[in-house]
Every structure is written in structure tokens, then in C-alpha cells.
Amino acid sequence: MISPRQWAVLGIMLLTLAGCQGAAPGDSPAEADSPGSVWVLLPDSATSDRWETDDRRFFEQAFQELGVDYTITNAEGDARAQQTQAEQAITAGAKVLLMVSLDAGSGAAIVAMAREAGIAIVDYDRLTIQGPGADVYVSFDNVMVGRTMGLVLEPLINDLPGTPHVVLLNGGTTDHNATLYRQGYYEVAAPYFERGAWVLTADQEVPQWDNQQALLLFEQILTRDPEVSVVFAANDGLASSVIAGFRNAGIDPGEAGILISGQDATVGGIQNIMAGDQTMTVYKPLKQEVYAAAEVAVRLMNGEPIDDLTGGRTIFNGTNEIPFVALEPIGVTAQNIAQTVIADGFRSWDELCVGEFERYCPADR
Amino acid sequence: MRTSEHKPSIRTQNQRLGGLGAFFPWLQTEEVSPLSVITGSVLIVIIFGLLEPRFLSERNFVNLILQMSGVFTTAIGVVFVLLIAEIDLSIAYVGAVGSVTMTLLLREGASDWPWWLAVPVALMVTTLIGLLQGTIITKARAPSFVVTLAGLLVSSGVVLILTTQFSTAGTLVIQDPVVLGIANSYLPATWSWIVTIFSLVVFSVSLLLRRQSRVRQGLAVSPLGLSVAQIMMMGLAAGGAVWYANRDRGVPVVAIISLVLLVFWSFVANQTHFGRYVYAVGANPEAARRAGIDVDRVRILVFMISSFMAGVGGIILASRLRSVDTNTGGGNLLLNAIAAAIIGGTSLFGGRGRVYNALFGALIIASVENGMGLLGLPSGIKIVINGIVLLVAVLGDALSRSTRNNSNLVS
Numbered sequence: 105m106i107s108p109r110q111w112a113v114l115g116i117m118l119l120t121l122a123g124c125q126g127a128a129p130g131d132s133p134a135e136a137d138s139p140g141s142v143w144v145l146l147p148d149s150a151t152s153d154r155w156e157t158d159d160r161r162f163f164e165q166a167f168q169e170l171g172v173d174y175t176i177t178n179a180e181g182d183a184r185a186q187q188t189q190a191e192q193a194i195t196a197g198a199k200v201l202l203m204v205s206l207d208a209g210s211g212a213a214i215v216a217m218a219r220e221a222g223i224a225i226v227d228y229d230r231l232t233i234q235g236p237g238a239d240v241y242v243s244f245d246n247v248m249v250g251r252t253m254g255l256v257l258e259p260l261i262n263d264l265p266g267t268p269h270v271v272l273l274n275g276g277t278t279d280h281n282a283t284l285y286r287q288g289y290y291e292v293a294a295p296y297f298e299r300g301a302w303v304l305t306a307d308q309e310v311p312q313w314d315n316q317q318a319l320l321l322f323e324q325i326l327t328r329d330p331e332v333s334v335v336f337a338a339n340d341g342l343a344s345s346v347i348a349g350f351r352n353a354g355i356d357p358g359e360a361g362i363l364i365s366g367q368d369a370t371v372g373g374i375q376n377i378m379a380g381d382q383t384m385t386v387y388k389p390l391k392q393e394v395y396a397a398a399e400v401a402v403r404l405m406n407g408e409p410i411d412d413l414t415g416g417r418t419i420f421n422g423t424n425e426i427p428f429v430a431l432e433p434i435g436v437t438a439q440n441i442a443q444t445v446i447a448d449g450f451r452s453w454d455e456l457c458v459g460e461f462e463r464y465c466p467a468d469r
Numbered sequence: 470m471r472t473s474e475h476k477p478s479i480r481t482q483n484q485r486l487g488g489l490g491a492f493f494p495w496l497q498t499e500e501v502s503p504l505s506v507i508t509g510s511v512l513i514v515i516i517f518g519l520l521e522p523r524f525l526s527e528r529n530f531v532n533l534i535l536q537m538s539g540v541f542t543t544a545i546g547v548v549f550v551l552l553i554a555e556i557d558l559s560i561a562y563v564g565a566v567g568s569v570t571m572t573l574l575l576r577e578g579a580s581d582w583p584w585w586l587a588v589p590v591a592l593m594v595t596t597l598i599g600l601l602q603g604t605i606i607t608k609a610r611a612p613s614f615v616v617t618l619a620g621l622l623v624s625s626g627v628v629l630i631l632t633t634q635f636s637t638a639g640t641l642v643i644q645d646p647v648v649l650g651i652a653n654s655y656l657p658a659t660w661s662w663i664v665t666i667f668s669l670v671v672f673s674v675s676l677l678l679r680r681q682s683r684v685r686q687g688l689a690v691s692p693l694g695l696s697v698a699q700i701m702m703m704g705l706a707a708g709g710a711v712w713y714a715n716r717d718r719g720v721p722v723v724a725i726i727s728l729v730l731l732v733f734w735s736f737v738a739n740q741t742h743f744g745r746y747v748y749a750v751g752a753n754p755e756a757a758r759r760a761g762i763d764v765d766r767v768r769i770l771v772f773m774i775s776s777f778m779a780g781v782g783g784i785i786l787a788s789r790l791r792s793v794d795t796n797t798g799g800g801n802l803l804l805n806a807i808a809a810a811i812i813g814g815t816s817l818f819g820g821r822g823r824v825y826n827a828l829f830g831a832l833i834i835a836s837v838e839n840g841m842g843l844l845g846l847p848s849g850i851k852i853v854i855n856g857i858v859l860l861v862a863v864l865g866d867a868l869s870r871s872t873r874n875n876s877n878l879v880s
Contacts, residue, residue, distance in 0.1 A: 149629050149633070149639070149795045149796075150795055150796035150799055151796070153633075153639030153640060153794065153795055156629070156633050156639070156795070157633050157636075157639050276848075306845055308845065309847075309848055311848045311852075312799075312800070313796075314796060314799065314800045315790060315792075315794060315796060316786060316789075316790060316800050316802075317800055317801075319789065319790055320536055320838060320839075320842060321842050323532050323535075323536070323842070324529075324532070324839060324842030324843045325842070325845070327523055327526070327528055327529050327532055327843060328521070328523055328843055328845070330528075340640075341640065341794060341796075344640070344790075344791070344792060345790065348789065348790055348791050351653065351791070352535065352653060352789070353528075354718060370639075370640055371636065371640065372640045372642055372792060375642065455636075458576075458577055458578045458644075459577035459578060459644045460577075460644055
């Protein structure tokens, strides 16, 4: 005989099973009708200042203007956290994911997750080079970024006396973009290395773009070869570590005519350019990149074509050709600061002209 | 009590170390570690010196001093925490909170505080974090691992908030010349010699005075010739280092700062009641409590020391980089500081270790990084080698502990 207690347990189990059936995901009519949202998966706050200080605010502006529901998350450098955030996005009804992948493996996994859930996924700024790839890739032409560094520095390097000793200080290679930047400036420099016109002292990556590590690595490179006169630093943070490294060795990069590149047009980078310590930086109008990505996301959400945005351009991710919305980077030197980053409102004289940098600013600003 | 016929042979420290044990009295104490770190350091110098002669150059020597300073000062605090058999995982990011606070206060055109206000306030902030963590650990009886892990997360979040809130680029440049001078200035040659000779005199006097007081109390004391030899060795080492450094940029000011802190905290650990309490709590907290030691207070103070020294380390690192950014406190600092204390000979299980362990441990870690950087090794290989060095150091310590145990009659 089944005791009353056993009946009760059986009853509870049956009720629970019934309840589960009713709550199966995707069944509720409300979900099928909702327009869905866009989720932005930012990578971290550490490798570059841009994600939290620029990308976030521009995305908020863009999505508000386009009238789209959005959520912006940051994985803080943890690939597993990013996968969890992707899962949360899918559960919350996201129709489009804009992902800045942390590395190829986890990026490919999230792409697979999105495909399985039937939602669109956009590679934002970083290309996922494993697996079949995302639906669209929106970024600056990162090889062009590196090439810009090379093209701006090339005539200056050739003007240096003697045989210039060149250092390539690259970003960490878990960031595929770092590989593309290096490709760009190496393209410009390679013929000179082969001819022996320039000497390649070091081709060093800085894991995780860590500035403290970069300082240590560059100090050692400088110890090995005190005659370094050119440094292709992959971003402004690395450039500032290079400058600190020179200073610690008793060399003033500005006075010694050292040529240093950079990227991101951060406040520190522009200040170093104004002071003559850094030669140039690459300004990527982030607002353009964000707005382009937001536009792509909305088009994908509505099932509209994006050919006019890509211009038919694709990029090979190792397996497939991915439609590529490519944006143009801009080289910034001391001569064109006002016309580029100031004119765009990306940087302001107020934030640049602080303390010892005041004297480099134009009087009428 | 063992009753078997086979009695384990008593091998004293002296016999195992041969003559060295007689020559260096402190090797006769519990820790054999000084020998293994010294051997390790010599090995590293030889290997890297052969692979890349520039490793032995004056310039690289000064580089090394600068590069180890941050880890060294942080590791001093770690030694205290390890001595009471706890762990502090928050040190790197607490140090970052300190350096970011200092940088924010120093900002020209904004708060514009002078350095002699900004630096102490920053250190107070970090010490208060240590007080908070210590209090939670003792009063709530929560494991230090978890509490300091929470401290790590909260501090890293605070760093992020502060750097992005007060700047549009996340990087805050340090312009104050004194703060920049902490890690970037050098003693003029004459001063470096004055400081060295002065310190040697103080060291010799204190050594001899301590010897005198031991004689007066009828305790065993090493022969006078030995103490003189110790002083001479110390003089040679210090003089050699100063001479070598002066051939390049000079003795870095940060080295003096770190050494002063080393001497101060060594004094606290070895010559004060509080220091004795720390060792007692680490060896056996229950026995310490019954002996009347306020164990909770000792614990809280130790975590405050750890966070304070983390703050000093953070400020030194910020001074080196001349800025703070959203990534400050990240990287390998936490791992390296703890590894430095352990490689130097501090036990993870409490009660054993000396403050100077931080010096040797940081020296080894920094010289391996320095040497590998000079060789231009790819990052993957460097990480593997770092891991192997740590493993070898820990194995060495574990082995020496087991042989030490085997030499006990009563198990």
C-alpha cells in the first residue's frame, strides 16, 4: 500500500514536472513577439582604457539614438565570464551579440553558442580566428593601423644618422589584433631589415599588454642594445613604458630624437606627443566604430542587408571569408592634434593641458 | 617515544653543512634556506652570466635593483602574514589602491596636494584596508584566504572606478618630482659612500653590542673573530655593490628606502615583543593564547603591516612607471611577492622565516626575469621557467624540512 506520505511526495513530483513543462524556454508567446535586444560583450578594462571610457558611452548613445534595447557587459579579462555573459544574453532574449573576444578559443565557443541559439553575432574590433567565424566583423583595418605607424615613421627613421636600431614592442598575442598591428608595421619595415638599412634589435610581445611588464622588458632590451633609436610600440600604454624605460636609463627620448609610435590617442599618449617624447599615435575614431557596429546590429536584428556597409569587403578568419565593415585609422602627430582628436571632440585641450604639459598647448584654445 | 632498536642518526646542522655552519652562525639555526637561496643566486648569476655577459654589467645590476624594489617591499609584508600561517591575496590591488589614491591627490589642477600629504594619506588608506581585513578575519573567524580574496576583488574594482572616474583615458600621469624621484633618482656617489660606511658602523656596533649582552648573560656566543669576519663580509658585499652601482647611474634611492624598511621590520620581528608574539602565534596559536598573548591583536596588526607594505610597494611601482592606469595591481605582482617570501625561506605553514627572506626571494625572482628579458626569450618559455624556479625553491625548502625532522630523536 502506498502510504499518505508517499502519495504526497508523488504528488509534489508530478506537480513539479508539470510546472517544468509549462516553463519551457521560447514557448511563451510574449517572447516570440518581443523585438529582442543587443548585448555588447566587452573584454576587459585592463588592456586598453578605451572599452570602459569610450566604447561604453558611445554604445549607450548610439543605441539610445537608434531606439534599441541594449545591455553592455564586461568580462574583466576572464574568458569563462564572457561565456557566461553570452549565455545570459541568450536567456534574456538578445537577438544580436556584439562580441570583443578575449581569445580565439573562447570566441569560437561563443560564436557556436550564438549559432545554436539562432541569434546573430558580430565580431567587434577583434576577429575570432578559430572556427567558422562570426556573421560580420566590424573594426578598423588593424593591419592599416600598423601600416600607418610604419608609414608615418618611415621617412623619419630614414632621416636618422647611421643605421637605426629598431625595436618592435608588440601587444600580447592572445589579442589577435596585436598580430595584425605587427603585420602592418613589419610590412613597412621588412624591406629595410632585409637590406640591412635598419637593424632589428628586438621583436618582443608584451603578454596581456601589461605596462609594468613592458617597462621591465624594454629596460632589458635597452641594456642589451643601448643604441635603440626607434620603437614601434603597439599602443600608447606601451609607448609610455618605453619612455619611462629610456628615462630610467638616463636618456630623454625627445632630446635624443628617439622615434616612438603608439595607438589609441589616449590623454597620456597625446601629452607625450606634445612634449616631444612620442612621435605619433594612431587615432581610431572610436565613435565611428561604435556607431557602425550599432548600425550593423540593428540591421541584423531586422533582417536587413549590410552590403552597403561592408562594400563587399571580406576578411579571412582562417576558415571562412567574413563580411568586413572596415574603418580607416588616422595617424596623429604633433602637427595635426588640433585637426584630428580635438576637432572630433575625442580629446579636449582642458584634459591635455595639465601641469607640465600646459606650455605645449596653443595659447588660443 | 620510539622504542625500536634502530635509532635515527643525529645529524646536526653543523655536520651537514660542513664548515659553513661554523662560519655563519645563523645557518646553525632552524633555517637552512639561506644556504639554498645563496646557492640559487650564485647559480642564476653564473648561468645568465654565461648566456649573456651583459647580465653582469653595472647597468644591469642597477636595473635589477630597480626591478626588484616593488616585489621586495611587498614581500616584506607577505613574510609577516606567512609567519602567522595566514595568506593575504589582496596585496597587489591594495597596493594599487594606495598608488591610485596618491596619484589622484597629487593631481595638478585638481586636488593638488603636496607629496608629504598625499603619500602618508595613501599609506593610511592601505593600512586601514588591512585593519578592516584583519578585523573581519579575527572577529568573524573567517578564513584569511576568502577575506583577502574579497579584498582583492573589491580593491581591483575600486582601482577601476577611481581611474576611469577621474580621467577620461583611464591613465593618470604622476608629475610630482619627489614622488617620481622615489624610483627614478640616485644617490650622488659621495653620499652613497657616507651612507654605506655609516650603515656598516651601525651594523658592527649593534652586532658587537648584542654579543656583549649575550656574554654578560652567560649565553653561548660565537668567537670574536667570527663576528669580525661577518662584519668584513658584509662590508665587502655592500662596498662592492655600491662601487659597482656607482660605475653606472649610482645607488638608486629606492634601494635605500627598501633597505631601511628591511632593517626596521627585521628589528620589529627579531628584537621586539611584538615580533616574538608573531613567531609564537605562527608556531602554535593555542599555546600563544594560553601564554597570555592577545592573538587577535597580533593577527590584526600583521594584516595591517601587510597592507602597509603593499602600499609602499604600489607607490614604488607607480613611481617607476610614472603613472597609474586601469591595469595597476594586475600582472604577476601578487604571485611574485608571495613566491619571493617563500623562495627566500619563509614557511607557508607559519612560525618559520625571517624578514630578510623577502630580499633574497625578490632577488632571485627579479634576476630570473631580468636575465630572461635580456635573452629576449618568448613569453611562453619565460612563464614556464618562472614556474620551474618556484617549484625548485619550494622543493628545496620541503626537502630541508624533512631532513631536519629526520634528525630529531623524538618524533
